[in-house]
């Protein structure tokens with residue numbers, strides 16, 4: 550990855566391996582824009598909800614710093630949704646310390662990819678309990694990750710911390726066991742890579758990890774039924790409910806376009822060539838999910 554990356558922040562081999570499931574399909578072409586130099590920002594959503602977000606939310610920053618983190622503050626401790634990667638551990642802790650001196654009690658992982666999960670071992674070493682769905686822990690096992698979360702759940706789980714409720718909902722889409730985390734009192738939902746900002750981060754699911762575009766749109770429709778005001782994406786800015794509805798429409802439209810072109814007998818390259826100008830699809834040579842989408846969307 551460093552060969553094509555020109556990143557000033559070196560990416561260790563172990564981390565590259567963790568990132569691979571997400572980045573493999575899109576790493577063939579070097580990311581656009583300058584190498585990231587500015588650390589992620591702490592952004593306030595509510596008095597007790599913050600997000601730690603990359604400044605430009607592009608692929609180079611994804612490689613260097615990972616995806617978004619959500620910080621939920623309670624009187625009994627902090628809940629994090631996702632953990633970025635181990636290289637920004639100290640920065641995440643320093644940012645949380647500007648908000649509270651309470652310990653990080655729980656780290657909920659939205660899915661198993663390294664840009665969201667690779668910081669979790671460092672949080673666990675500080676005493677946090679790390680939670681992931683059983684399906685996505687299985688993905689970590691299958692891809693031979695050296696560290697595994699302590700707690701899994703299937704379907705639905707709730708945490709009650711300091712008088713606040715944290716809902717975990719397992720759903721298929723980006724992987725076989727994505728978790729979206731709903732904070733009913735704050736009316737905020739954190740959804741991991743079920744939502745990520747196009748075109749800087751290519752829209753795709755991870756087929757080997759059990760994702761699919763049919764499940765993805767279904768997941769977005771489920772999330773849309775929640776009573777929320779703000780949505781934290783896996784990558785990119787916080788969305789309003791209306792902005793999230795537009796994102797859902799884009800994913801749905803691309804899926805249906807691929808299905809139609811597939812039925813017309815177009816090749817993967819022809820489909821990708823059509824998508825690029827229509828949807829600002831990632832640069833030449835990156836067909837992303839198209840071959841697998843053609844299998845799924847007949």
Ligand SMILES: [Zn+2]
Nearest residue numbers: 616664742783
């Ligand atoms: Zn991600």
